[in-house]
Amino acid sequence: MKPIFPNIKKLEKRAREGTPKYKFHTGVDQEAIETFEKAYGIVLPESYRQFMTKLNGGMILEEPESFYIDMTEWEPDGPKWSSFYFYALDELIEEYIDLKSENGMHGDDYKGVFSIIPICNTPRQETIMLVSQKGLSIESPVFISDDISDMNTYVQIDDDFDTFIGKLIKYDGFPDIRRAPGSQFLASFIYDNKLFDRDVEEETSDEIIARTTLLIKLKPNNPWNYNERGTAYRYNGRRKQALADFNKSVALSDEEPFFYYCRGLLILDYGSKRKALVDLDIAVKLDPKSKLFIIGRADALQKLGKLDKALADCNKVLNKDGINRLALYVRERVYRAMGKDKLARADSDLIDDLNR
Secondary structure, eight states: OOOOOOHHHHHHHHHHOOOOTTEEEEOOOHHHHHHHHHHHHHOOOHHHHHHHHHHEEEEOSSSSSGGGGSOOOSSSOOOOSSSSOOOOHHHHHHHHHHHHHHHHOOOOTOSSSSEEEEEEEOOOEEEEEEEOOOOOOOOOOEEEOOOOOOGGOOOEEEEEEEHHHHHHHHHHTTOOOOOOTTTBBBBHHHHHHTTOSSSSOOOOOOHHHHHHHHHHHHHHTTTTHHHHHHHHHHHTTTTHHHHHHHHHHHHTTTTTTHHHHHHHHHHHHHSSSSHHHHHHHHHHHOTTHHHHHHHHHHHHHHHHHHHHHEEEEEHHHHHTTTTTTHHHHHHHHHHHHHHHHHHHHHHHHHHHHHHH
């Protein structure tokens, strides 16, 4: 049995005994933590894992609880803004996703594991974070940043999470955070410990399905997870599962054109071309400037024999982007269906030149 970290144990005891100002949640299920870890490829530090299974976030209030009666939690003087607020798991997942998208450490095409885990919001609106244990031989240090978009602000403030909790208790919820000269930067820590995946293999469809299934378990109302899994099902030839996921994504977000586009392509390949056209037309109406959606509609129009309308859609794209390969592929088919072989060959030759 793993030992209880002393400061985590002390914090749990005070929270359970109803010590004034100690407001913490009931611990989260171990399975939920493991689902989060597997979904994103991370490993939580053991001290933080113990904290979550026992308390699942919370705070030590600055004022007696009665002080906040007429306030919402996130008002400037409300409890979550004016305290060191530790995220509950569902909040942690949202903060992790936001940090992953806003952090400037990796480019947009990075497919490796994002190892920075935000855990707490300070009264000065700084973010306190840990690093995934995967690949580490020591407990993750504790880092802080006042600007999550700038890695130059991520600096170490403590050796490990349990030590930080000890300071939280010592200073009655408002630990003395000191950034000593020469403090380690998080970017250097990640680099020195080789936690940056440089050679990441492309995910297979089966791996995408496994990952997104975990994400759906964590966030069952996130339409993008269903859409991503549906796309993977489609590539695997599992049409019924793909359609079910695309239907779910549309049901959850019926104003997102990309969901109609993906469902329309699936139906175009395996179902009614007229039904596919309905979806692809909705996608264009929701986002009339999207070349991708216009070409998708042109493809459906061509397969339905509505050649003049298909040609109009292709030309709408090619008049602005004369070397758009996808539009050229569809227009070539349209010209051939119209019997305009010379124009079709011209498009075919241009495609060959672009592919050289």
